[in-house]
Structures are given as C-alpha cells and as structure tokens.
Amino acid sequence: MKQRSFKISNLLLLSLFFLGSCTGPGEKNITIIGTTDIHGVILPYDFIEKKNLSVSLASMAAYIKNEGLNRNSLVLLDNGDNLQGQPPVYYYNFIDTVSRHILAEAFNYLGYDAITVGNHDIEAGHSVYDRLVKEYNFPMLAANAVDISSGDPYFKPYTIIEKNGIRIAVFGLITPLVPTWLPPELYSGMEFRDMRETAEHWMPVIMKENPDLVVGLFHSGWDEPDKNDLIDREYSENGSYEVAYYVPGFDIILNGHDHRIINKKIVNINGDTVLILNGGSRSEKIMRADVIFSSGKLNNKKNKSVTGTIIEADKIESDPEFISEFASHQKTIQNYVDKVIAVSGSDISSRDSYFGPSAFVDMIHSVQLDITGADVSFAAPLSFDVKIAAGPVTVGDMFKLYRFENMLYTVTMTGEEIRKYLEYSYSEWLNTMKGPDEYLLKLRLDKDGKPQLVNGEAWLRNQPYNFDSGAGLVYVVDVSKPEGSRVDIKSMADGSPFADDKWYKVAVNSYRGSGGGGHFPKGAGLDQAEVLKRLVSSTDRDLRFYILDYLEKKKTIEPAALNNWKIIPESWIKTAAVREYKLLFGEPRFNN
Numbered sequence: 001m002k003q004r005s006f007k008i009s010n011l012l013l014l015s016l017f018f019l020g021s022c023t024g025p026g027e028k029n030i031t032i033i034g035t036t037d038i039h040g041v042i043l044p045y046d047f048i049e050k051k052n053l054s055v056s057l058a059s060m061a062a063y064i065k066n067e068g069l070n071r072n073s074l075v076l077l078d079n080g081d082n083l084q085g086q087p088p089v090y091y092y093n094f095i096d097t098v099s100r101h102i103l104a105e106a107f108n109y110l111g112y113d114a115i116t117v118g119n120h121d122i123e124a125g126h127s128v129y130d131r132l133v134k135e136y137n138f139p140m141l142a143a144n145a146v147d148i149s150s151g152d153p154y155f156k157p158y159t160i161i162e163k164n165g166i167r168i169a170v171f172g173l174i175t176p177l178v179p180t181w182l183p184p185e186l187y188s189g190m191e192f193r194d195m196r197e198t199a200e201h202w203m204p205v206i207m208k209e210n211p212d213l214v215v216g217l218f219h220s221g222w223d224e225p226d227k228n229d230l231i232d233r234e235y236s237e238n239g240s241y242e243v244a245y246y247v248p249g250f251d252i253i254l255n256g257h258d259h260r261i262i263n264k265k266i267v268n269i270n271g272d273t274v275l276i277l278n279g280g281s282r283s284e285k286i287m288r289a290d291v292i293f294s295s296g297k298l299n300n301k302k303n304k305s306v307t308g309t310i311i312e313a314d315k316i317e318s319d320p321e322f323i324s325e326f327a328s329h330q331k332t333i334q335n336y337v338d339k340v341i342a343v344s345g346s347d348i349s350s351r352d353s354y355f356g357p358s359a360f361v362d363m364i365h366s367v368q369l370d371i372t373g374a375d376v377s378f379a380a381p382l383s384f385d386v387k388i389a390a391g392p393v394t395v396g397d398m399f400k401l402y403r404f405e406n407m408l409y410t411v412t413m414t415g416e417e418i419r420k421y422l423e424y425s426y427s428e429w430l431n432t433m434k435g436p437d438e439y440l441l442k443l444r445l446d447k448d449g450k451p452q453l454v455n456g457e458a459w460l461r462n463q464p465y466n467f468d469s470g471a472g473l474v475y476v477v478d479v480s481k482p483e484g485s486r487v488d489i490k491s492m493a494d495g496s497p498f499a500d501d502k503w504y505k506v507a508v509n510s511y512r513g514s515g516g517g518g519h520f521p522k523g524a525g526l527d528q529a530e531v532l533k534r535l536v537s538s539t540d541r542d543l544r545f546y547i548l549d550y551l552e553k554k555k556t557i558e559p560a561a562l563n564n565w566k567i568i569p570e571s572w573i574k575t576a577a578v579r580e581y582k583l584l585f586g587e588p589r590f591n592n
Contacts, residue, residue, distance in 0.1 A: 035283065073166075094542070102326070143173055347389055474564050475490055
C-alpha cells in the first residue's frame with residue numbers, strides 16, 4: 001500500500017498556522033494524545049464476534065481532526081500490547097509475513113511519534129517485533145528490556161521529540177514480569193530489569209538532553225500503595241507508581257497493561273506534581289495531556305501547567321478516510337476469518353466449564369493430547385462466556401475458543417506434582433462447602449458476603465483462564481473437604497493405575513509453563529527454571545495454529561465432554577450449579 005501521512009485539510013492547516021493554539025502572549029502549548037492496549041482493534045469491526053464496533057483507531061483519527069489539533073504541537077504515543085487480540089494483527093503476525101504489517105501501516109498513517117513495547121507484543125516473537133522496529137516510522141521503546149550480550153537496551157530507551165519549539169523526552173519501560181508469562185524463545189537474548197532501578201539510571205542521561213518536558217510511557221499498570229506505606233514498596237508487575245513517586249523528573253506518565261482508567265496527579269518524593277493517565281484498552285479511551293509553557297525558561301516546572309483528560313472514544317464517529325484507507329485490509333482479514341475449516345455436529349459453550357467437564361475445554365484437551373502424545377493435559381476456558389454454534393466452524397470461531405497466542409509445552413511431572421497442581425487450580429476456583437446452600441464458585445462478594453452484581457450478573461473472583469482441569473486422568477473433586485485435600489485421582493483415563501511416584505508427560509500451554517496463574521510454583525512446587533529443565537518439547541507455532549490445523553484435517557467434529565472428572569457431593573453441586581449459573585449468565589438454564 002502506498003505510504004501516506006494522515007490528512008488534515010489545507011484550509012485547516014492554514015487556519016492553525018495563523019491562529020495557533022489557545023495560548024496567551026509568549027506562551028507555547030503541547031498536546032499529547034495516547035493510546036494503550038489496543039489488542040488489534042484497529043478497525044471498527046470485531047472480526048471474532050462479526051459485529052461493528054463503536055471504537056477503534058478510526059475514532060482517534062476522527063478526534064484529531066475534530067479537535068483541529070496542530071501537528072506542529074501534537075505528540076502521538078502508544079503504550080503497547082497491540083499485537084495480540086483481534087485477527088488483523090494475528091494475520092499479519094503469522095499468516096502474511098511479507099506485506100507491511102497492518103499495525104505499522106496504521107500507526108505510520110496516523111503519525112505516531114513513539115510507542116513502548118508491551119508483553120503481548122513480545123509474545124508475538126522476534127520475527128514480528130523485530131520486523132516492526134524496521135517498519136515503524138518512529139522508535140519502539142523499552143529501557144529495561146536489555147540485550148544480554150551488550151548490556152544495552154534491546155529497544156531504544158528514550159527518544160527526544162521536538163514540537164513547537166519544545167523538547168519532549170519520552171522514556172519507555174515494560175513490565176519486567178515478561179518471563180513469568182512467556183517462554184524464553186520469544187525473547188531470546190533479552191532480560192527484563194527492574195523499572196525503578198532502570199529509571200534511576202536513565203533519568204540523569206535524559207536530563208543531559210535539556211528536555212522541556214519529560215514523559216514516561218510505561219507498559220505497566222498503576223498499583224498505588226496505602227498512603228501510610230510508601231517506603232520501599234516493590235511493585236514488579238505494575239510498578240508505575242514506584243517510578244512516579246521515587247524517580248523525580250517526570251512531568252507526565254502514561255500507563256498501560258492493567259486496562260484501568262486513571263486521570264490523576266500525585267506528588268513525588270521531591271514535592272513535584274506528576275500527571276498520571278491510564279487509558280484502558282481496545283481503543284475505548286484516548287488519553288490526552290495538555291501542557292502550556294509560559295514565558296521564561298521552558299524547563300522550569302513553575303512555568304508550565306499540565307492538565308489531563310480521558311476521552312470516551314465511543315462518542316466519536318469513526319473517520320471515513322481512515323476506514324477507506326484500510327478497506328482492502330478489512331476485506332483480506334474478513335476472507336481469512338470466514339474460511340470454513342470444519343463442521344460441528346453440536347453447539348459448544350464455555351458456560352458449562354465452571355461446573356464440570358465441558359466440550360469447550362475438552363476440545364482443547366483432545367488437541368493437546370493428540371499433538372504431544374502426552375499422558376496428561378491441563379487446560380482452562382480461556383474465554384468466560386462464548387459459544388460456537390453447530391454447523392460450519394470458521395477460523396474466526398477458533399479465536400473464540402482460544403484467544404491467546406500460547407505455545408504448547410510438554411513437560412515431565414510426578415503424580416504427586418500433578419495432584420498438587422490440580423489441588424491449587426480448584427482452590428482458586430471452588431469454595432469449601434458445608435451444604436448445598438453455600439456458594440460453589442468463588443465469586444466477587446460485597447461487604448455483606450453477597451455476590452457483587454454488574455448489570456444483574458455476578459463475576460468470578462479469579463480469571464477463568466486460570467481454571468485448569470485435567471484430561472488423561474479420572475478423578476473427583478470433593479468440595480466438602482478443605483483446600484489441598486480435595487482431589488482424588490482414581491486412575492489414568494485408560495484405566496491403568498495412577499501413582500504419586502511415577503513420572504508422566506504433561507501437555508500445558510506456555511503461559512502456565514512460565515509460571516502464569518501460579519499453578520506450577522504455588523501448586524506443584526516447581527519454579528520456572530525447574531519447569532524449563534523438565535521441558536521435553538515446545539511447539540514452534542502458537543496453539544491456535546495447531547487447533548486450526550487439527551480441525552481442518554478432521555473436517556467433521558462431534559464435540560462432547562470427556563466426563564473424566566466431577567465435583568462432589570453431586571446433590572450439593574446440582575443445587576449450587578443451577579443457582580450460580582443463573583447468577584453468572586442471567587439465565588435459568590443449566591445442562592446437568
């Protein structure tokens with residue numbers, strides 16, 4: 001596609017040239033627009049659910065036009081996590097690797113000035129993010145993602161942007177917990193260092209650049225401690241607060257990763273004010289910071305005022321020029337997700353997964369066991385509430401079944417470790433019950449101990465993608481017993497004995513194998529280093545790719561639960577499941 005810059009009418013540019021911004025005599029202004037955690041929502045269409053969206057990057061394109069923002073004083077930034085989620089990015093990550101990536105096309109078209117890499121961008125692997133570094137017309141940042149061989153940042157640590165006579169330093173950090181979630185081959189040659197220590201190292205370097213404004217662009221969430229406990233708090237995953245408070249020099253910090261919405265100011269350890277913005281996810285919000293510099297020395301904090309705004313993107317009509325620019329991409333992706341790969345004889349839904357075996361999760365189990373030849377499989381319902389209808393099964397349906405780009409590991413475990421793994425999983429999932437009137441599932445509760453309802457429906461306390469069950473085994477989970485002593489493994493699925501001291505091959509996704517969810521370190525007692533020692537094999541492509549291939553070869557499927565495990569006492573569970581199914585899904589329906 002011919003590379004073009006984002007268009008603003010000549011008349012508008014002329015007007016802006018003469019009128020300038022809404023500043024007084026001797027004043028200068030900078031406007032920073034930020035996005036974060038787009039997760040592939042580039043166009044106003046959900047290619048998985050096959051429906052139009054009210055938000056996308058087309059909303060931001062329209063906002064810039066509608067506001068008449070002057071490109072000479074506008075800085076466009078993004079916090080990362082854009083290469084996983086919707087099919088458009090998956091297609092250009094792994095299917096069409098020759099054409100220019102759609103994300104590079106979109107960000108270049110809009111005129112972005114810098115982005116920070118996110119953990120889900122690293123998840124795409126070297127071939128993808130290394131390619132994008134070359135295709136972007138701007139730098140990708142992450143000062144604490146360090147090249148092991150040289151000791152220097154793998155990506156740029158910071159960039160200096162000059163707009164309207166103002167020098168803006170933009171400094172990037174990524175959450176250092178990437179190795180907790182991802183297999184080492186995805187970030188080979190890199191290590192991820194502490195955010196605060198990295199910021200303390202680089203701030204003096206940045207200050208030598210004589211910036212008038214310093215912006216933190218962090219792919220890390222905002223985890224603010226209690227006001228009485230500010231000293232020496234360590235926030236490894238969501239460490240933005242620690243940097244903002246303990247590392248003076250920042251005027252503005254844009255956050256991401258945790259999908260929260262934040263617009264506030266804090267006072268750092270030096271008594272200086274820092275604006276904090278966090279822009280949610282999936283193009284639903286736009287972060288905006290307006291900075292006005294009064295006359296006098298620009299980089300004097302007393303001579304600049306900073307205000308923050310969170311803009312609701314769904315209130316902005318999509319820009320038709322942006323949509324037109326990417327119409328051919330939309331058609332290409334649509335053809336890809338509509339491709340029929342198999343025919344299903346029945347509906348499958350994730351809803352039953354919380355109360356026992358389900359065809360939804362057991363399809364994943366079956367694929368994992370088939371690919372690896374393992375004895376045991378661990379898998380979870382990666383989507384809380386989705387359904388794949390009977391009939392033609394498309395590529396898009398597989399994005400519902402398996403939303404993440406995980407590799408598939410085969411590791412060795414003892415029977416005792418397998419049992420402890422399952423004990424941990426069900427302890428995160430199920431309460432200990434004293435009778436049928438008590439809650440089976442661990443739901444979010446209010447102060448009175450009743451389920452918190454959002455739009456009339458309850459929510460699980462923990463994420464469904466951590467609710468692992470096992471296949472290849474026959475077992476029961478007795479919720480009348482305390483946590484840690486509920487799982488009774490009767491035998492292997494073929495009827496052969498199961499033994500605590502015997503070694504088994506286990507199929508598990510790379511997120512879990514890297515410690516995600518805590519099942520290995522907290523349950524089985526195996527840290528990441530030990531799991532990697534036990535690694536027999538890993539797929540070289542994500543598991544969804546193999547699921548697609550598996551179904552395409554089978555052509556016809558009859559999804560059914562394996563029914564290899566159950567929760568007891570059964571009479572209690574039947575009562576609780578009917579009640580809690582309605583609480584979760586708002587419908588008085590449950591298939592026993």
